[in-house]
Amino acid sequence: MPKSVELFFDVGSPYSYLAATQIERIAERSGATVAWKPMVLGAVFKATENDMPARCPAKARYMLADLARFAALYGVPFKMSSRFPVNGLRAGRLVVAAGAPESVGALVLALFRAVWVDDRDPSDPAVLADVANGVGLDGAALVGAIDDAAVKDALRANTDDAIARGVFGAPSFFVGDQLFWGNDRLDFVERALHEG
Amino acid sequence: MPKSVELFFDVGSPYSYLAATQIERIAERSGATVAWKPMVLGAVFKATENDMPARCPAKARYMLADLARFAALYGVPFKMSSRFPVNGLRAGRLVVAAGAPESVGALVLALFRAVWVDDRDPSDPAVLADVANGVGLDGAALVGAIDDAAVKDALRANTDDAIARGVFGAPSFFVGDQLFWGNDRLDFVERALHEG
Numbered sequence: 001m002p003k004s005v006e007l008f009f010d011v012g013s014p015y016s017y018l019a020a021t022q023i024e025r026i027a028e029r030s031g032a033t034v035a036w037k038p039m040v041l042g043a044v045f046k047a048t049e050n051d052m053p054a055r056c057p058a059k060a061r062y063m064l065a066d067l068a069r070f071a072a073l074y075g076v077p078f079k080m081s082s083r084f085p086v087n088g089l090r091a092g093r094l095v096v097a098a099g100a101p102e103s104v105g106a107l108v109l110a111l112f113r114a115v116w117v118d119d120r121d122p123s124d125p126a127v128l129a130d131v132a133n134g135v136g137l138d139g140a141a142l143v144g145a146i147d148d149a150a151v152k153d154a155l156r157a158n159t160d161d162a163i164a165r166g167v168f169g170a171p172s173f174f175v176g177d178q179l180f181w182g183n184d185r186l187d188f189v190e191r192a193l194h195e196g
Numbered sequence: 197m198p199k200s201v202e203l204f205f206d207v208g209s210p211y212s213y214l215a216a217t218q219i220e221r222i223a224e225r226s227g228a229t230v231a232w233k234p235m236v237l238g239a240v241f242k243a244t245e246n247d248m249p250a251r252c253p254a255k256a257r258y259m260l261a262d263l264a265r266f267a268a269l270y271g272v273p274f275k276m277s278s279r280f281p282v283n284g285l286r287a288g289r290l291v292v293a294a295g296a297p298e299s300v301g302a303l304v305l306a307l308f309r310a311v312w313v314d315d316r317d318p319s320d321p322a323v324l325a326d327v328a329n330g331v332g333l334d335g336a337a338l339v340g341a342i343d344d345a346a347v348k349d350a351l352r353a354n355t356d357d358a359i360a361r362g363v364f365g366a367p368s369f370f371v372g373d374q375l376f377w378g379n380d381r382l383d384f385v386e387r388a389l390h391e392g
Contacts, residue, residue, distance in 0.1 A: 048254045056246040058364035062377055069384055168254035181258055184380045188265055 003032035003196055005189060006101070006174040008162045009108070010041035012088035014067050014080070016171040017116040019183040020109055021076045023173075026186060030193035035101035036108045038092035039159040041170050048168040052085060070183060077117045086115055089155075091122040093146040096154045098137060106135045199228035199392055201385060202297075202370040204358045205304070206237035208284035210263050210276070212367040213312040215379040216305055217272045219369075222382060226389035231297035232304045234288035235355040237366050244364040248281060266379060273313045282311055285351075287318040289342040292350045294333060302331045 005027050009016035027034045045051060054060040064080060071078035091111050098104045110131045114120040120127045128146075129139030145151055162172065166179050173180040175192035201223050205212035223230045241247060250256040260276060267274035287307050294300045306327045310316040316323045324342075325335030341347055358368065362375050369376040371388035 048252055050252040050255060051247070056244055056364055058244040058359075058362055059246060059377075062362060062364065062375060065375070066377075066381075163254075166254055166258060168252055168258065179258060179261070181255075181262075182380075184378075185262075 003030060003175075003193060004035050004102075005032055005193060006035040006037050008037045008039050008158070008167055008170060008172040008174075010039060010088040010170050011091035011095075011108075011111050011115055011122050012086035013041055013170040014063075014078070014084075014116055015070075015183040017112040018067065018070050018074065018076070018078070019171040019173075019186060020112050021074055022183075022186055023189075024105060026190045027193065030190065030196075032193050032196075033102050034105060036095065036104050037101055037158050037162070038088075038095045038108075038155060039162045039167070039170070040089055040092060040155065042089075043156075043159050044163055044167060044169070047163045050168045054084065079117055079119055081115055082119055083121060087123045088115075089123070090125070090128060090146055091115075092155050092158075093151050094128050094132065094142055096158070097142050097145040097148070097151045098132070107132060107137060110135045199223075199226060199371075199389060200231050200298075201228055201389060202231040202233050204233045204235050204354070204363055204366060204368040204370075206235060206284040206366050207287035207291075207304075207307050207311055207318050208282035209237055209366040210259075210274070210312055211266075211379040213308040214263070214266050214270065214272070214274070215367040215369075215382060216308050217270055218379075218382055219385075220301060222386045223389065226386065226392075228389050228392075229298050230301060232291065232300050233297055233354050233358070234284075234291045234304075234351060235358045235363070235366070236285060236288060236351060238285075239352075239355050240359055240363060240365070243359045246364045250280065275313055275315055277311055278315055279317060283319045284311075285319070286321070286324060286342055287311075288351050288354075289347050290324050290328065290338055292354070293338050293341040293344070293347045294328070303328060303333060306331045 007023055023034050095104050098107050114131050115122050125143045129143045132139035132142050169181055173189045175196055178192050180189050203219055219230050291300050294303050310327050311318050321339045325339045328335035328338050365377055369385045371392055374388050376385050
């Protein structure tokens with residue numbers, strides 16, 4: 001069995017974007033693969049009685065500084081979305097429609113960049129199609145699939161799976177059955193991959 | 197001006213304990229001093245409409261694993277308190293009564309150990325006196341002072357100062373006017389001290 005790290009994310013989560021920019025390099029260093037698992041963060045919050053961090057105004061202000069610090073540390077661009085909170089539901093369905101969790105990294109990273117660098121709206125089908133086209137996929141076909149029952153069900157199944165395994169926020173990682181929450185736990189994720 | 201890092205904490209906060217075990221070494225590496233600033237975390241949560249993380253059951257379960265991971269990383273003992281949430285109010289007053297923020301490190305660390313290693317009750321005056329005696333202070337005199345108006349006011353002033361400067365949780369650090377929140381931001385604190 002090759003090693004794997006599962007990344008549960010919502011395209012609307014800025015810390016998920018930051019983690020996504022790093023996880024492939026981290027996985028590679030351990031000879032591991034990344035399984036990209038979109039989920040619906042709003043449904044996770046509701047099921048776990050958790051809240052989005054930005055609900056607390058002082059925390060929301062702090063987050064802007066904190067996100068900028070991590071972006072500088074990683075050397076990646078970051079621009080706060082003008083439409084926060086961002087609805088990542090359709091983008092999650094697009095990822096599910098695009099293929100197996102191990103095969104959709106380029107699409108996921110392009111979606112994150114669209115939202116957290118270029119301030120585009122991931123609930124706009126035209127944006128989704130354009131982003132998919134940009135990574136060599138058939139944007140029109142994928143956008144045409146996001147209302148399919150099978151696609152909706154698959155995204156819901158990812159979300160239910162995450163909740164059942166203890167997830168309450170994003171990004172969340174699994175190395176085997178070990179859960180790690182937050183972009184700021186990537187060091188622990190890497191340690192678990194080395195040990196695994 | 198010698199460099200300084202302010203640590204706003206509540207003895208009832210387990211992540212504050214973890215951070216406290218590391219902050220003096222981090223400060224020393226930058227030739228900086230630590231200003232230990234007790235505050236009342238419950239009052240901070242109330243003023244900022246924030247919530248204790250453990251209010252979300254899934255997050256509370258995860259926190260146990262996360263706290264154990266950091267304790268192992270740091271090589272420090274940790275035992276979850278049997279009385280969580282822990283009321284750190286009297287311990288905060290004791291620290292304020294004991295002297296200037298730069299002079300109370302040994303007492304603060306002993307209080308944290310009493311709660312987060314030895315599972316003692318920091319709302320029990322006998323425990324507080326014993327812990328103070330153990331670091332060479334006059335426990336009886338300090339415990340006798342914790343209901344003084346000046347002591348209560350000083351702890352309240354710390355709390356109000358923290359809230360006014362953007363604090364919404366514990367531990368929180370200031371390097372100059374830069375706020376850092378969480379045991380997991382110690383790397384950023386150290387970087388700010390080196391740059392400062």
